[in-house]
Amino acid sequence: MSTFPIPHSSKLLILSKFAAEYHSLLTAAELPNLEILAQGVSVSNCDIVFGEPSLIAPVLPDLPTVKWIQSTFAGVDPLLAAGLRHDYTLTNMRGVFGGLMSEFVIGYLLLHERKILHRLESQKNQQWDTTLTGTLRGKTIGLLGVGSIGTEVAKAAHFFGMTVRGYTRESEASEYVDHYFHGANLLAFASGLDYLVNILPNTRATQRIVNSALLACLPPQALFINVGRGNAVDQTALLQALEARSLAGAVLDVFDQEPLPAGHPYWVAPNTLITSHTSAPSFPVEISRVFIENYRRYEQGRPLNYQVNFERGY
Amino acid sequence: MSTFPIPHSSKLLILSKFAAEYHSLLTAAELPNLEILAQGVSVSNCDIVFGEPSLIAPVLPDLPTVKWIQSTFAGVDPLLAAGLRHDYTLTNMRGVFGGLMSEFVIGYLLLHERKILHRLESQKNQQWDTTLTGTLRGKTIGLLGVGSIGTEVAKAAHFFGMTVRGYTRESEASEYVDHYFHGANLLAFASGLDYLVNILPNTRATQRIVNSALLACLPPQALFINVGRGNAVDQTALLQALEARSLAGAVLDVFDQEPLPAGHPYWVAPNTLITSHTSAPSFPVEISRVFIENYRRYEQGRPLNYQVNFERGY
Numbered sequence: 001m002s003t004f005p006i007p008h009s010s011k012l013l014i015l016s017k018f019a020a021e022y023h024s025l026l027t028a029a030e031l032p033n034l035e036i037l038a039q040g041v042s043v044s045n046c047d048i049v050f051g052e053p054s055l056i057a058p059v060l061p062d063l064p065t066v067k068w069i070q071s072t073f074a075g076v077d078p079l080l081a082a083g084l085r086h087d088y089t090l091t092n093m094r095g096v097f098g099g100l101m102s103e104f105v106i107g108y109l110l111l112h113e114r115k116i117l118h119r120l121e122s123q124k125n126q127q128w129d130t131t132l133t134g135t136l137r138g139k140t141i142g143l144l145g146v147g148s149i150g151t152e153v154a155k156a157a158h159f160f161g162m163t164v165r166g167y168t169r170e171s172e173a174s175e176y177v178d179h180y181f182h183g184a185n186l187l188a189f190a191s192g193l194d195y196l197v198n199i200l201p202n203t204r205a206t207q208r209i210v211n212s213a214l215l216a217c218l219p220p221q222a223l224f225i226n227v228g229r230g231n232a233v234d235q236t237a238l239l240q241a242l243e244a245r246s247l248a249g250a251v252l253d254v255f256d257q258e259p260l261p262a263g264h265p266y267w268v269a270p271n272t273l274i275t276s277h278t279s280a281p282s283f284p285v286e287i288s289r290v291f292i293e294n295y296r297r298y299e300q301g302r303p304l305n306y307q308v309n310f311e312r313g314y
Numbered sequence: 315m316s317t318f319p320i321p322h323s324s325k326l327l328i329l330s331k332f333a334a335e336y337h338s339l340l341t342a343a344e345l346p347n348l349e350i351l352a353q354g355v356s357v358s359n360c361d362i363v364f365g366e367p368s369l370i371a372p373v374l375p376d377l378p379t380v381k382w383i384q385s386t387f388a389g390v391d392p393l394l395a396a397g398l399r400h401d402y403t404l405t406n407m408r409g410v411f412g413g414l415m416s417e418f419v420i421g422y423l424l425l426h427e428r429k430i431l432h433r434l435e436s437q438k439n440q441q442w443d444t445t446l447t448g449t450l451r452g453k454t455i456g457l458l459g460v461g462s463i464g465t466e467v468a469k470a471a472h473f474f475g476m477t478v479r480g481y482t483r484e485s486e487a488s489e490y491v492d493h494y495f496h497g498a499n500l501l502a503f504a505s506g507l508d509y510l511v512n513i514l515p516n517t518r519a520t521q522r523i524v525n526s527a528l529l530a531c532l533p534p535q536a537l538f539i540n541v542g543r544g545n546a547v548d549q550t551a552l553l554q555a556l557e558a559r560s561l562a563g564a565v566l567d568v569f570d571q572e573p574l575p576a577g578h579p580y581w582v583a584p585n586t587l588i589t590s591h592t593s594a595p596s597f598p599v600e601i602s603r604v605f606i607e608n609y610r611r612y613e614q615g616r617p618l619n620y621q622v623n624f625e626r627g628y
Contacts, residue, residue: 099451103474107424114421116587120431123588126581128573133592137413159473161413259442267440273430274437278447 098152203313412466517627
């Protein structure tokens with residue numbers, strides 16, 4: 001039992017709205033050679049930061065010794081800003097949101113197909129309403145972005161008998177995507193879709209990808225769902241399409257400005273549902289598991305999972 | 315090319331609200347040795363009837379030569395009535411409703427977990443509402459009845475990571491059911507469920523199976539869904555549980571009396587959604603395919619698919 005010399009102990013700073021819960025979960029995991037810093041102590045000499053990108057970015061200049069940041073979110077855009085240091089290993093959260101995101105997407109697809117809100121109105125009038133239901137089977141869904149989350153959404157859509165199209169930079173990795181599209185084939189990808197789902201991260205290449213040209217390719221029965229990032233959408237174009245009913249509706253979870261301010265036209269746009277960035281919450285127990293696995297790798301000098309390429313942005 | 319002797323031609327009577335569509339579909343199929351009777355002609359000498367049980371039952375006494383009735387529905391209870399003849403082969407509709415029923419069940423489960431109606435209220439107030447969403451993963455669903463429809467619902471629940479319990483007379487055929495229950499184990503089956511779904515046909519054995527004793531076993535977060543038949547539910551007990559909030563809610567598609575009359579307490583029961591027997595519509599194209607396959611069997615003297623046992627009731 002060698003206790004000397006005392007091995008170098010890493011110092012972990014937690015910056016999260018669930019900091020207390022993460023502190024308990026990581027303490028209980030008894031990770032070797034890890035000192036979890038208490039709230040409020042001097043943190044300038046920490047090696048590792050674990051938390052929400054929006055909370056970490058403002059203090060990053062005060063953490064000169066940080067070697068690794070583990071995001072609790074999939075989206076890390078606050079840490080990609082041009083003025084910030086990129087001289088550490090950044091890992092994001094993957095593998096835990098796909099299932100939740102699938103439930104979100106399938107839930108709103110079925111809300112639409114099964115005419116659930118329409119039937120609710122009939123019920124208010126105590127009216128027996130046998131309006132024929134739709135079905136997912138045979139419908140076509142297009143996924144803008146097929147990474148770890150998109151693959152799970154593709155799998156669920158495939159399960160329900162949908163035809164799945166995927167638009168990616170170059171990857172064609174998911175077996176559940178029936179047809180892949182890339183680059184200039186964006187409009188061909190969008191043409192004839194019943195459902196368009198944006199799952200892209202916030203990068204320069206995804207800026208306003210859902211614009212008037214793309215929306216014009218969608219048939220009037222199409223529903224648009226945004227669970228990626230607000231930056232992907234040309235808001236004026238989307239509002240125009242919704243107002244003109246050239247689109248059946250939209251389910252919007254993410255926005256350029258969050259919280260979406262009261263008075264914003266999205267709140268009252270026709271056939272539009274606002275879900276306040278709740279599509280794939282970070283459940284601390286699951287998030288902790290990813291940190292713990294990555295910490296073991298870090299401690300043993302092995303490559304970390306889910307490293308973000310600062311250039312590419314994901 | 316032998317055209318003599320003319321083979322015996324079967325006479326088909328169609329009794330359906332989609333009779334015109336079925337007439338077209340079956341004519342287009344060019345089934346050998348089949349004469350499809352026109353609407354309004356004398357039909358007393360028909361061999362085969364294809365249609366809705368509620369339309370067939372009243373005229374059954376006037377069809378002395380009928381040999382085979384193919385129902386367009388899964389439920390054939392009007393044809394099981396004690397006073398009616400049972401001296402023909404009755405086949406019901408199977409294999410086409412499971413997918414639709416799965417979409418219905420999963421749609422309403424996700425409506426509940428994702429708090430979609432709650433978020434809709436927040437949107438009306440233009441309120442950014444980050445109420446945490448639930449998830450199907452890890453929840454437990456209990457299926458009362460695991461036949462061809464129940465198996466599909468079990469498969470979908472399994473896909474979303476739910477634990478699946480099945481209550482059946484004796485069958486344990488579905489690989490997607492984690493735990494089977496039978497007979498006197500009904501209350502053990504119900505205990506601790508997050509979701510209880512009735513898919514049972516209308517038989518004597520299923521009469522009021524969802525009664526106060528069973529409802530008392532469900533935890534207060536449980537949701538009850540009835541896509542089987544209205545006869546399975548003790549209405550007074552269910553209304554009491556809903557009023558007392560000892561149940562989270564109900565989604566009711568089928569009723570003792572249909573259409574459910576205006577003024578019925580179900581319309582305004584707490585946390586109750588009424589879906590007017592729309593959970594699994596009979597799409598004529600799919601239904602026709604089952605008839606066509608069965609007709610080929612009939613014409614060749616092979617056993618028909620989906621024969622109903624008059625004794626058992628399904």
